[in-house]
Amino acid sequence: MAIVAILAVAIVPVIASARQNARISKMLQIMEALKTAAVLFYADTGQYGMLTTKDNFAVNNNLLADDGITGWDGPYIDRKFTADDNPFGSIITLYKAYPVPFDLDSDGIQDRGMGFPGNVIGFEVDSQEAAQKIDQIIDQDGISGFWRSRGRCQYRLSFDIFPQRLFVFIAVYDNQP
Numbered sequence: 001m002a003i004v005a006i007l008a009v010a011i012v013p014v015i016a017s018a019r020q021n022a023r024i025s026k027m028l029q030i031m032e033a034l035k036t037a038a039v040l041f042y043a044d045t046g047q048y049g050m051l052t053t054k055d056n057f058a059v060n061n062n063l064l065a066d067d068g069i070t071g072w073d074g075p076y077i078d079r080k081f082t083a084d085d086n087p088f089g090s091i092i093t094l095y096k097a098y099p100v101p102f103d104l105d106s107d108g109i110q111d112r113g114m115g116f117p118g119n120v121i122g123f124e125v126d127s128q129e130a131a132q133k134i135d136q137i138i139d140q141d142g143i144s145g146f147w148r149s150r151g152r153c154q155y156r157l158s159f160d161i162f163p164q165r166l167f168v169f170i171a172v173y174d175n176q177p
Contacts, residue, residue, distance in 0.1 A: 020127075020129070020130060020133070021133075022087070023087035023088060023130070024087075024130060024133055024134055024137070026087045027086065027087055027088065027123065027125075027134065028134070028137065030081065030085060030086070030092060031121055031170055031172070033077060034051065034063075034077070034092075034094050034119075034121050034172070035119075035121070035172040035173065036076075037049065037051075037063045037076035037077045037094075038063075038076075038094060038119040038172055038173050039172075039173050040074075040076050041062070041063055041072075041074065041076050042119075042173065042175065044071045044072060044073045044074075045069045045070065045071040045072055046071065047069060047096075048096035048097070048117055048118060048119050048173075048174075049062050049063045049076065049094060049096060049119065050062060050063075050093075050094060050095065050096040051063045051064070051077070051080070051081070051093070051094040052091060052092070052093040052094070053080070053081045053082050053083050053085065053086070053091045053092045053093070061080060062074075063075065063076040063077050063094070064076070064077060064079075064080055086123055086124075088123065088124055088125045088126050088130065089124075089126075090123060090124035091123065091124065092121065092122075092123045093121070093122045093123070094119055094120075094121050095119065095120045095121075095122060096117070096118075096119060097114075097115050097116060097117055097118065097120075098112045098113065098114055098115065098116045098118055098120050098171070099114065099120060099122060099169065100114060100120075100154070100156065100169055101113050101114055102120075102152060102154065102169075102171050103154075104152050104171060106139075112171070112174070112176075116174070116176075117174060117176075118171065118173060118174025118175075118176070119171075119172050119173040119174065120169050120170065120171050120172065121169070121170045121172055122167055122168070122169045122170075123167065123168055124165055124166065124167050124168075125155070125166050125167070125168055126166075127166070128155075128166060131155035131166055131168050132155075134153060134155070134168050134170075135153045135154065135155055135168070137153075138152065138153035138170055139152060139153050152170065152171040153168060153169070153170045153171075154168075154169055155167065155168045155169070156169075
């Protein structure tokens with residue numbers, strides 16, 4: 001009986017870590033799909049696209065449906081993501097302007113202010129550990145200039161409207177140097 005208890009204590013953290021890594025991997029796949037869609041949308045229209053999984057959020061999901069934008073040649077993703085697609089169980093949003101300030105090149109100077117045009121993906125996670133792992137994967141080398149090829153990540157407790165919720169924001173595309 002003692003051997004079973006010792007094995008259980010050793011295996012539970014391994015299983016939890018594997019589940020966390022699988023959820024992070026799925027979220028990164030969604031991020032890549034949205035990033036590709038955002039770049040193609042901008043190439044066709046010269047505008048930044050927007051998409052959200054929140055049904056009652058009054059936004060334009062123009063990566064899926066033509067709303068009269070000149071040059072639109074989509075759909076740019078095959079279906080609308082839902083909160084069920086987020087392995088952390090919350091909304092996923094592709095913003096068409098920076099929802100938070102960003103230091104893109106890790107020099108300590110804010111490169112993009114809130115509201116600056118560009119595509120940023122935002123989603124909620126369930127732990128600081130998950131946010132840190134995603135941040136490390138996206139920003140792993142810290143070399144300036146490479147954020148355009150992989151994105152740039154930061155995480156923080158959310159806005160006042162969602163107190164005590166941890167959100168990850170990944171800058172994926174803007175056309176400014």
